[in-house]
Amino acid sequence: MVFSTDRAEEFVGSGTYANVYKARNLETKQTVVVKVFKLEGPDEEEAARKEVFFMRQFNSPFIVKCLDSITDRKQFFIIAEYCECGTLDDMVKTAIEKKMKIKENQILSYLTQLAMGLREIHQNKILHRDIKAQNVFLTEGTRILKLGDFGVSKCLCFTSDMAQTITGTPFSLAPEVCSGQPYNYKSDIWGLGVLLYYLMTKRLPFVSNSMPTLLEMIKSGETAPISEFYSAELRDLCMRMLKKV
Structure with a gap:
């Protein structure tokens, strides 16, 4: 599965609105996390856009950074930094x-x-x-x-x-x-x-x-x-x- 320039390598988990994947950026080779929202209604899109908005307010080394966000009308993708040591x-x-x-x-x-x-x-x-x-x-x-x-x-x-x-x-x-x-x-x-x-x-x-x-x-x-x-x-x-x- 490819998200723009990011290729999914591993399914990580799922939440109320989204599935989460470990992925690799095909251009930079950077490992990232991609959160995929299926836009089945207004609630999913609102949740995705709200999360991106919040993440982009912060500039702290102790908060996960949003690297990018993409939508193709059917799905909404949040690309975030990957933390390699788990939770x-x-x-x-x-x-x-x-x-x-x-x-x-x-x-x-x-x-x-x-x-x-x-x-x-x-x-x-x-x-x-x-x-x-x-x-x-x-x-x-x-x-x-x-x-x-x-x-x-x-x-x-x-x-x-x-x-x-x-x-x-x-x-x-x-x-x-x-x-x-x-x-x-x-x-x-x-x-x-x-x-x-x-x-x-x-x-x-x-x-x-x-x-x-x-x-x-x-x-x-x-x-x-x-x-x-x-x-x-x-x-x-x-x-x-x-x-x-």
């Missing part, structure tokens, strides 16, 4: 398999990079709304990470604006979202806290097979303690990020 979730699952803890200095490095990427996003008045390990991509031997997937992101035109739609991954929803209340940038900080907890414990802070039960667990804010393998300062930071507003 942060892949790394955590490897640590689980090997029964290893992720070192604190590595977690601090990742947290700093994510915070810098998130600052860039928020400075552009955008909510990510789906911060999770599967949306964080690793490169340069897992030293550098990049936040990606802006498919459910939202623009807040003014600092005082609030979002109201319940969207994102259920396990990472902030309490105010679960309660149906308006929310803002603080909901992304909550998502970052969920991710930090996951890195330290290798489990999510709130888990249930029942959506109503999960929402009540999140609203209660009660989590299992974090291992004292990590410093009191880092554990306290995580708990403060998971504090209800």
Whole structure:
């Protein structure tokens, strides 16, 4: 399959509106990621154009870059930079398999990079709304990470604006979202806290097979303690990020 100058080499995954492929640019030989939206209705095209718009607002080494976008009326293609070391979730699952803890200095490095990427996003008045390990991509031997997937992101035109739609991954929803209340940038900080907890414990802070039960667990804010393998300062930071507003 060829996308303009990019040839697909490997199917990576799929989402609500799109399939994702690893591809190679036939001119530059650069490996890229191509997200393919089938334009079966106005929702698909709106989602694709919105994601491109968001990605082009950013200029951060900690956010996946949009390299190009193409449409042929039947499909819409987003060409983005490729991160060769997989996702942060892949790394955590490897640590689980090997029964290893992720070192604190590595977690601090990742947290700093994510915070810098998130600052860039928020400075552009955008909510990510789906911060999770599967949306964080690793490169340069897992030293550098990049936040990606802006498919459910939202623009807040003014600092005082609030979002109201319940969207994102259920396990990472902030309490105010679960309660149906308006929310803002603080909901992304909550998502970052969920991710930090996951890195330290290798489990999510709130888990249930029942959506109503999960929402009540999140609203209660009660989590299992974090291992004292990590410093009191880092554990306290995580708990403060998971504090209800």
